[in-house]
Amino acid sequence: MKYTWLPLIALVAPPVQAVEADLAGILDLRYSVTDGIDSYVNGGLGKFRYNDGDQLSIAQAGLAGKLVWDNNLSLHAVANGYLDGVEDGLGLTEVYLKYRTLPSAGGLRQGLRLGIFYPAISLENNATAWSTPNTLTPSTMNSWVGEELRSTGLEYTAEWLGRFSGRPYDLKLQGSVFVRNDPAGAELSWHGWMQSSRQTLLHEKLPVQNMPARQTVLSKQAAFSDPFHEDDDRPGYTLSGEVKFPRKGLLQLGWFDNRAIPYQQTNGQYGWRTRFGWAGFRWKLPGRFSLSGQVMQGDTLMQKPSREDVVNNDYRSGWLALSWSAKPHRVTGRVEEFSVTDNDETWGDNNDEYGKAFTLAYRYQLQKNWFLLSEFNWLQSTRGGRMYENQPVDLVERQLQFASRYYF
Amino acid sequence: MGKLKQGVTVAVFSSTVLSTVVVAEQLTVSVTAAQGKALADIVVFAEPLDGPAPASQLTAPLLIAQKGKAFAPYISVIQRDAPVRFVNQDGITHHIYSISANNRFSFRIAAGKAQQVIAGAGEKDELATVAMGCNIHDWMSGYMLVLDTPYYGKTDSQGQVALTVAQPGRYRLNIWHPQLQTPDHRMRQELSVTGKMNISFQLADPLAALPEQTGEDDFEFLEDY
Secondary structure (H helix, E strand, O other): OOOOOOOOEEEOOOOOOOEEEEEEEEEEEEEEEEEOOOEHHHOOOEOOOOOOEEEEEEEEEEEEEEEEEOOOEEEEEEEEEEEOOOOOEEEEEEEEEEEEOOOOOOOEEEEEEEEEEOOOOOOOOOEHHHEOOOOOOOOHHHHHHHHHOOEEEEEEEEEEOHHHOOOOOEEEEEEEEEEOOOOOOHHHHHOOOOOOOOOOOOOOOEEOOOOHHHHOOOOOOOOEEOOOOOOOOOOEEEEEEEEEEOOOEEEEEEEEEOOOOOOOEEOOEEOOEEEEEEEEEEEEOOOOEEEEEEEEEEEEEEEOOOOOEEEEEEEEEEEEEEEEEEOOEEEEEEEEEEEEEEOOOOOOOOOOEEEEEEEEEEEEEOOOOEEEEEEEEEEEEEEHHHHHHOOOOEEEEEEEEEEEEEEO | OHHHHHHHHHHHHHHHHHOOOOOOEEEEEEEEOOOOOEOOOOEEEEEEOOOOOOOOOOOOOEEEEEOOOOEEOOEEEEEOOOEEEEEEOOOOOEEEEEOOOOOOEEEEEOOOOEEEEEEOOOOOOOOEEEEEEEOOOOOOEEEEEEEOOOOEEEOOOOOEEEEEEOOOEEEEEEEEOOOOOOHHHEEEEEEEEOOEEEEEEEOOOOOOOOOOOOOOOOOOOEOOO
16 A cells, blocks of 8 residues: 555544443353262372262362453453362462553564463463353363462563555564562472363462372472462473464464573472473364464473482373354364373382373353353373372273353 | 435534525435446535635534544544544543554544544645544544535435535535545546536445454453553
């Protein structure tokens, strides 16, 4: 276009800094029947958030409030509550300030987030209060993100919107610097991967499993891990990129490193040097189908002050989901594979794990805001460390869940 | 349907206002694709070459709705200095902006609310396109064409629009569409207007694909995670 873009519009509205308040929420009432062992949430080695048996629960009462100013600045706070017969809780999960520009003439939009927020990893948890719209339970990979990962810091985002320059794709690059996530990796090592919609509240501490090494080399470890603790005042970082083809799909690639000093310990909270890469995609297929998936692979290291390894684990988890939708119905099937490889020689702390999981979820939209969901979970895992608790090393856990979800 | 209705309204409006003028010349403009198929929603406007164009007679504002997370209509056309009212008919907030390099504008409109602006309070230009978007829903795309003439309309489903001009004389007749694959996204011809005339434009190339005005997902409660 060769038009000169002269001033065209004068706003009639007075130039006041208006602020707009917005409140969104989710109420998930759930009935679940679980065939398994004591939940990891209580310090057990069960892979689900519910204990063996049936349970009526408020699986999630989430509120996401924001104040939005006209100058592209907004303040966000997300609170979640759980009344689930396992670990009831109420508190904040995220609080941050966000600034986002308008796109430039070339389509570049920049953004900053400052505060406490989820690292932008999950492709499943993209609804109000970090809920999963298509399933009741996120994959093992993203369940761990919800349990042990939270960034306290600054995140920068640059997006190039393709339509401004006639390109068929949008490009996003993101980088963050964060503190207060040094013990991340402890729970993944000690209870392994799990499949759970329970997010850790910012004030919560997580029980540490009772393996024999707690009496010996891990005697200084606190009984509860504080995943959002800072040990060494050394910030970690994330770097990630995403290519999005509007209405077709997206590809993502990222790297996380908390840069914790692994031989430091304060208040019984060790630094765990946790690093991983992740990749994911989402793609629309013909016939109302869409396919999505993510993989994560990394390692975590925790040492004695003498710098000898106490826990040295590699881990990986991946999921692939096929979803079919024709309003008001949506059916999603998901398969997963996960592992933890224990590379250290520590006695009484076997973290080796291998497992597979299958999830089948059905969502029915009853009204604009009201959804009914049902979900079946099947999770098979082999974990030598379960013998410390006199539990079977090879275990299949199953769960059937029915939920009413109200979003506003 | 919304686009069509708006186009017809503008065309009817032009003739209504100008029917008070004693002498009126009528131009019926047809726009067809290369294969002869009638093209709807093409902006047609006539610029007088013999003297200044009459000022806008519009009193009621032009409405541009945000409906179903899309601009309705996709293309609006208006004369400079006339009021434009953005009406958010969705149950969610929109953040409307123009990417105009020299004059970016933006405002948030809460669900069910409206925001009024004046078209073209700035410097005059022979043709000004305002490309609009929403900073919350990136797929939303709309255009407003701000003209210095009151003689404009959009073609109907038959590819036709009738323009009534106040005076006989020389005019530059233009067609414009953001997806028209010509320089400036327009085609033009100069002509002397007397009495009733039928003018036709035929495109050499097809229109580029219209941007799809739909979101990524059928789930309404997504957040920016």
